Amino acid sequence: MKVAGVLVLVLACLVPAWVHAQYDPAVNCAEFDAKLNGECPLNEGSMCKVSPSPQSRGGYVTENCGNCQKSSGLVRCTNGFTFKFTRQDQVEVTYSAQLVTKVYQAVVKFARTACRTKSKPVTANPFRLTTTPANNMTTNNADISYVQVCYNPVDCGYNNYMCGDPKILGGDGVMFYFHGYKDADFCLVSDSDLHINAHFIGMRPEGRTRDFTWVQGLGFVYGPHSLTVGVKKVAKWDATVDQLEFTYNGRAFELEGSSWRSDPDETMTINRVGSRNAVDVVVKDKMGVVLTALPIGHEENRVHKYGIGEDDCFAHFNMQFRFFSLSSKVNGVLGQTYQPGFVNPVKRGVAMPIMGGADRFITSSLLATDCKVSQYTATAVALRDKSTLPNLTSCGSSASGALTCRR
Template identity: 45%
Template structure:
């Protein structure tokens, strides 16, 4: 089981395992930091396992460095028969008081009611629990029992960040995006994806740790056709059916690992 660090009411910790922040900066399940730039306006598999598949939608703009500046604008999660969307809405000028986070379950927007100063919403069918804080609309904790917890926060690119990093962000779009922390309650040894692969017990990072910006390559194999597609080359979603026994699951995993 992976460790999970987050103090509710604070922003996701970008220096802990399971983090996805900034231009996307990842902290893998192995604790190693790396960058995965992907490509703007494209979708990439962040994690794929037998019972869950998570894609990220990347936004960004061209730079003079030979690659796109990119950020994760939304994630699409497949589990059971459900589709869960968590995303940052496009805004020109950032206002802290405006709710810029959009959450949808199976295409229906979730409007979380305020209960005793906190926001709380529950779906028994999907085992989905969403919590937030009334005074900070752009933060939420999203949990599906037995599968995952995600702490999400919507943030903009500030003028200061833009100047320091050369993003050249203009007044018509502040590139609102997600900062995320993941905790996975269970996963198989087949788990894959940009982030997911780092949770394998036999995983060895291939990034150049001595580099100023250690970059994870392989964008082609992680590319998905859309946010809710499990068609990337490394997809494992549904390989082991939900009714399989633990023994059969273990056998399937070992057979798959022999061919890696």
């Protein structure tokens, strides 16, 4: 009985420790010199940065994290990350699997040292970053300067995506198709301060009544700036070759290295996702989109009877949008579904509900803002309008991909 009693006592002491180990979100952290090492590894994800600041609203300054709700010790952002500052020297990070596919690494910067996660990718969710016990002894070094995560947003799996022959799940939760027609440009989003067009490529096999279409490029107009991102026409797809092309304010440029920022205001940024053929485009405080280039494969061509020949693999974009602020008057093929009280006119309960009215959305060029439903005036969206952006939930996908945006 005495032995049994001792065993029970030992087990009683061990159980709390085991439970703590199972649920402790701590991540091993390695110190490094932030002045000599880039915080985000080359070609590894988009960056989101949060800096404590007593002078700012809510006590924090955020960069490339979307629209963030800030309160004492807590920053919750629309890109899927939540930062909980539990102590002056410690932050706990949680991310949504519906919005984030991978966290490559995280960095926390203190006054004189920095610490980054050892595991790549980071598998714990949530995970905790803090100083080492030795550095904790120095109060001036313990305060956090900033915390930064390098990550990949979800690519065509949940909210706001457009993939393949355009199939859309709008902000109202109604599924529909919008085909437009080949060799034309259509406005996806038209707001007072942002206009996004898509260039459609495609073909119409003999006997078909409509074009099969895909999106080959996007054009962004924001204030005095314009940006285009496209995928080149190629006969055979080689995944080892980067096939993306860019222009900014009418001038072509190469994406050298892992990122690009517009000059001088850095309103627009482009970050590589992986080593080639995928980028994350961000318009500061407004939106972001992950663009992944890919071809129509042989099997897909056969199954869907596209009739694609040997001279063009119809390389196109899969697109994963995220919006940080939209006005209540936003329009466009995608934007209209975010209007308060929008009633979708498509027929329900059929295999392919089609959104018509291509004439309302067509534009004269990739950077034109002259579609009939245009709302663009180069006027910033009022801060109060941010509250009209619906809360987003996860969305389904299909074999041919989809443009989905669900509230």
